[in-house]
Every structure is written in C-alpha cells, then in structure tokens.
Amino acid sequence: MELYLMTWPEVETYLKRTQKIIIPVGSTEQHGPTGLIGTDFLSAWDIAKDVGQLTKTVVASPICYGMAMHHLAFPGSASLKPSTFVLMIKEIIESYALHGFRQFYFINGHGGNIAPLTTAFSECLTDKQALEFNLVNWWLQPSVAEYEEAAFGDANGFHATCGEVSVTMACYPQAFAVPRALEYFPTTAQHPWPLSPAQFRATFPDGRMGSNPSLATAEHGRKIFALAVQEISTLLRV
Numbered sequence: 001m002e003l004y005l006m007t008w009p010e011v012e013t014y015l016k017r018t019q020k021i022i023i024p025v026g027s028t029e030q031h032g033p034t035g036l037i038g039t040d041f042l043s044a045w046d047i048a049k050d051v052g053q054l055t056k057t058v059v060a061s062p063i064c065y066g067m068a069m070h071h072l073a074f075p076g077s078a079s080l081k082p083s084t085f086v087l088m089i090k091e092i093i094e095s096y097a098l099h100g101f102r103q104f105y106f107i108n109g110h111g112g113n114i115a116p117l118t119t120a121f122s123e124c125l126t127d128k129q130a131l132e133f134n135l136v137n138w139w140l141q142p143s144v145a146e147y148e149e150a151a152f153g154d155a156n157g158f159h160a161t162c163g164e165v166s167v168t169m170a171c172y173p174q175a176f177a178v179p180r181a182l183e184y185f186p187t188t189a190q191h192p193w194p195l196s197p198a199q200f201r202a203t204f205p206d207g208r209m210g211s212n213p214s215l216a217t218a219e220h221g222r223k224i225f226a227l228a229v230q231e232i233s234t235l236l237r238v
C-alpha cells in the first residue's frame with residue numbers, strides 16, 4: 001500500500017479504518033568501496049514496502065536524504081544539516097497529521113538520522129493532538145542484530161556493514177555484478193564523535209567503519225530482509 005500510488009479519496013477512506021503511516025527514511029552517502037550510495041534509503045524503503053503490504057499500512061514516499069555531514073569528503077554523498085533535517089521531518093509530520101494520521105512509524109536505515117528524528121518527534125509532541133511516534137531502526141531489531149552477529153561477528157562493523165550491504169545485494173543484484181574482496185580493518189582507533197568530513201576520511205580512509213563487506217552475500221541479505229520485515233510487521237500489528 002504505497003501512498004504515492006493511491007488517490008486522495010482512497011487515502012480518505014483508508015483513514016477511516018486506521019491512522020497509521022509508515023515513512024521510510026535513509027540517506028544518500030558513501031558506503032565504502034563496495035557498498036551503494038543509496039544503501040540506507042533503499043534498504044529502508046524496500047523493507048517498508050513489504051511491511052506495508054503485509055500489515056495493510058500505507059507507506060509514504062521515501063526520504064532519501066538524511067543527516068550525513070561526516071560523509072561529505074566522499075564523492076556522491078549528500079547531506080542535510082541536522083537543523084534542516086529536523087525542520088523537514090516536522091513539516092512532513094504536520095502535513096500528514098492535518099489529514100488525520102496519528103501513528104507514525106519511521107522505518108530508518110541510517111544511524112545519523114536517529115538524533116534528529118528524535119528531536120523532530122519531541123517538537124511535534126503536543127497535548128493538542130495525540131500523535132504517536134515509533135522510530136524503527138531496521139538493523140537494530142533483535143532478530144536482525146542476532147543474525148548479523150552470528151553471521152559476521154565483529155566484521156559486521158559500524159558503517160558499510162555486512163548486513164546492510166547484504167540486503168542491497170539481495171534487492172539490487174545488478175549493482176553487484178563484479179564481486180570485490182576487501183581486507184578487514186577492525187575499528188580500534190579512539191576518536192571523538194562527531195567527526196568533520198575531513199576528520200572522518202582521515203580516520204576511515206576507504207569509508208568503512210570496521211566492516212568487512214566482502215563477507216556480504218545476497219543469501220544473507222534475503223534472510224536479514226525477511227527477519228526485518230517479520231519483526232517490524234509484528235510491531236505494527238500491535
């Protein structure tokens with residue numbers, strides 16, 4: 001049930017049945033030498049579409065840009081400033097709330113979005129209208145985290161993870177026509193956070209953070225995807 005493929009009378013009818021809406025949110029940013037620039041919004045969007053279909057919940061247009069300032073030293077990365085991102089999220093929420101949507105499920109694919117999403121939710125929570133916000137970071141769902149830990153251990157890393165690269169391999173095989181092996185560099189460096197774009201690139205020269213995405217496979221991706229869809233669908237059915 002994709003909102004962007006519906007008409008307004010259909011949305012009006014939907015709102016008489018439920019006030020839930022799923023909003024996929026990600027980022028457009030480098031994912032190391034082998035991961036796709038669109039990894040974060042593609043994974044969130046594809047998972048959201050399946051969850052929407054299973055739970056008969058509308059899925060809004062994906063938010064493809066996020067808070068990725070620290071990736072800006074890598075070509076192809078684009079970012080909104082945190083304050084811009086918060087404003088954008090607030091105005092999207094306010095628009096949907098105007099029509100009667102009350103329960104918001106943000107299916108998120110990017111760690112850098114967590115803080116500004118939470119800020120936007122806090123700013124929208126008033127006593128005038130009973131809105132409910134659910135931040136669903138797909139890779140942190142217990143069944144997903146457990147699977148990734150068993151499959152990849154520490155080599156899953158923190159950015160350009162084996163898990164997220166696997167999901168994109170399952171969904172976009174054509175983008176992975178040439179398999180590439182990578183060396184594994186565990187993240188041991190102590191560094192402050194956040195880092196500026198230049199500091200990030202100096203600390204993580206190829207863009208990965210402690211991951212070995214050459215362990216990623218489409219087969220793992222299909223399993224991770226199915227676990228994420230199943231677990232998030234359960235959340236929505238409550």
Ligand code: NI
Pocket residue numbers: 031039040109110159160164
């Ligand atoms: Ni990512």
